[in-house]
Amino acid sequence: MSETIEALKHGNVSALELVHAALRKNEMAEHVFISLLESQALSAARQSMARRQQGETLNAADGIPFAVKDLIDVAGSRTTAGSLTRNELAPVTQDAPVIARLRNAGMIPIGKTNLTEFAYSGLGLNPHYGTPTADFKPLEARAPGGSSSGSAIAVQRGIVCVAIGTDTAGSIRVPAAFNGLTGFKGSSHRYDMSGIHPLAVTFDSLGCFAHSVQDCVTLDRLMRGVSGPSHPSVDLRDVHFVVETQILEDPELQPAVRANFLATLDLLERAGAHLHYRALASVSRTREAIKHLGWLGAIEAWRLLGGIVESPDGLRLDRRVRNRLLVSAALPATIEAELRLLRSELMQKLSEELNGAILLMPTVKHVAPPLAALEADDALFATTNLRTLAYTMIGSFLDMPGLAIPSGVDPQGLPTSVLISALQGRDDDVLGVGIAVELLQKNG
Numbered sequence: 420m421s422e423t424i425e426a427l428k429h430g431n432v433s434a435l436e437l438v439h440a441a442l443r444k445n446e447m448a449e450h451v452f453i454s455l456l457e458s459q460a461l462s463a464a465r466q467s468m469a470r471r472q473q474g475e476t477l478n479a480a481d482g483i484p485f486a487v488k489d490l491i492d493v494a495g496s497r498t499t500a501g502s503l504t505r506n507e508l509a510p511v512t513q514d515a516p517v518i519a520r521l522r523n524a525g526m527i528p529i530g531k532t533n534l535t536e537f538a539y540s541g542l543g544l545n546p547h548y549g550t551p552t553a554d555f556k557p558l559e560a561r562a563p564g565g566s567s568s569g570s571a572i573a574v575q576r577g578i579v580c581v582a583i584g585t586d587t588a589g590s591i592r593v594p595a596a597f598n599g600l601t602g603f604k605g606s607s608h609r610y611d612m613s614g615i616h617p618l619a620v621t622f623d624s625l626g627c628f629a630h631s632v633q634d635c636v637t638l639d640r641l642m643r644g645v646s647g648p649s650h651p652s653v654d655l656r657d658v659h660f661v662v663e664t665q666i667l668e669d670p671e672l673q674p675a676v677r678a679n680f681l682a683t684l685d686l687l688e689r690a691g692a693h694l695h696y697r698a699l700a701s702v703s704r705t706r707e708a709i710k711h712l713g714w715l716g717a718i719e720a721w722r723l724l725g726g727i728v729e730s731p732d733g734l735r736l737d738r739r740v741r742n743r744l745l746v747s748a749a750l751p752a753t754i755e756a757e758l759r760l761l762r763s764e765l766m767q768k769l770s771e772e773l774n775g776a777i778l779l780m781p782t783v784k785h786v787a788p789p790l791a792a793l794e795a796d797d798a799l800f801a802t803t804n805l806r807t808l809a810y811t812m813i814g815s816f817l818d819m820p821g822l823a824i825p826s827g828v829d830p831q832g833l834p835t836s837v838l839i840s841a842l843q844g845r846d847d848d849v850l851g852v853g854i855a856v857e858l859l860q861k862n863g
Contacts, residue, residue, distance in 0.1 A: 434482030481525025515614025532569025589811030
């Protein structure tokens with residue numbers, strides 16, 4: 420995004436050329452978008468060019484196209500949530516506030532991206548609209564990660580330089596990890612959530628995909644309508660990190676994920692950062708609660724979507740999504756109350772344990788798994804989905820802002836990722852540390 424801003428500033432590219440390029444690149448990919456906003460985007464690009472010629476640009480990002488997860492309202496388009504059950508809805512007439520803010524900065528929504536149906540999976544498969552995949556030639560197709568699959572792949576394939584997604588249990592952080600991208604999930608109340616189809620209101624959050632932390636910072640500020648100087652990078656010598664040792668010792672952690680995570684820790688240590696290795700009771704108890712009591716977000720998802728599952732439309736749902744929702748229906752109300760009390764307790768415990776430090780973990784235990792096997796085997800899909808979301812669900816349960824950044828690749832060239840998280844509301848600190856870590860990776 421920063422390079423595109425410079426190119427626009429110096430007249431090396433126009434908004435119209437950017438939109439045409441995005442549309443052309445999309446023709447070479449499959450299943451990335453559920454709908455395109457071609458005529459709307461071309462018109463907006465011409466208006467942006469006219470403003471720039473007259474010296475009246477709305478923002479430095481004026482004229483940059485972006486992709487929007489089809490869970491978020493964009494005027495003139497239908498919000499499908501990746502489900503055929505919403506195909507008869509009329510196009511919405513009003514942008515979600517976060518989209519309106521980006522438009523007010525002159526940015527151009529190019530289309531609505533594919534996702535897991537109703538955003539209810541961490542793997543990104545969609546049998547209705549197809550499953551978008553990254554360009555990992557010559558490897559077999561891999562799961563894109565979900566639920567914000569199309570937004571991630573739109574950036575990975577270079578259709579757009581930035582995209583908007585949502586994250587309830589890992590839906591930005593997982594696709595970012597699988598596809599070698601930077602993905603930022605804000606605290607649950609960082610952005611205005613109006614005009615966004617909910618899944619689990621306690622955990623739903625917004626965020627973005629980009630190729631750099633700085634681009635996430637730029638987009639984050641535009642999404643919030645914040646002006647003034649951006650949050651600067653920090654001096655890593657002043658930062659204390661906590662490395663969760665029980666996760667580091669997880670036997671399911673793939674060797675390349677662990678090795679690249681340790682290499683990142685080594686870079687930080689050599690840069691003078693303070694690393695503290697210890698187990699956190701708040702993290703281990705969160706993992707135990709999810710394992711033995713269930714996922715609070717599943718209870719909320721059933722409350723929202725159970726009526727569809729039990730209606731004639733229920734048979735039109737992705738069977739994997741439907742099965743997960745039916746499992747959620749069996750969770751008793753007493754469990755919900757227990758989980759809410761425990762969540763409040765563990766968020767306070769986390770505050771005491773971190774004591775101002777930044778939490779570091781691998782984003783996902785493994786690299787992107789082969790797609791064909793997941794499509795063919797529902798049992799494999801279910802176990803892989805839980806394994807995929809295991810670490811990101813911790814941050815969601817504790818409402819931690821999270822920044823996934825690439826940490827390297829495995830022997831096949833598949834990306835691995837490190838997750839930078841902090842206490843609820845410390846989003847700017849996470850982004851500032853992320854800029855410093857990214858710079859260290861480039862220069863290290």
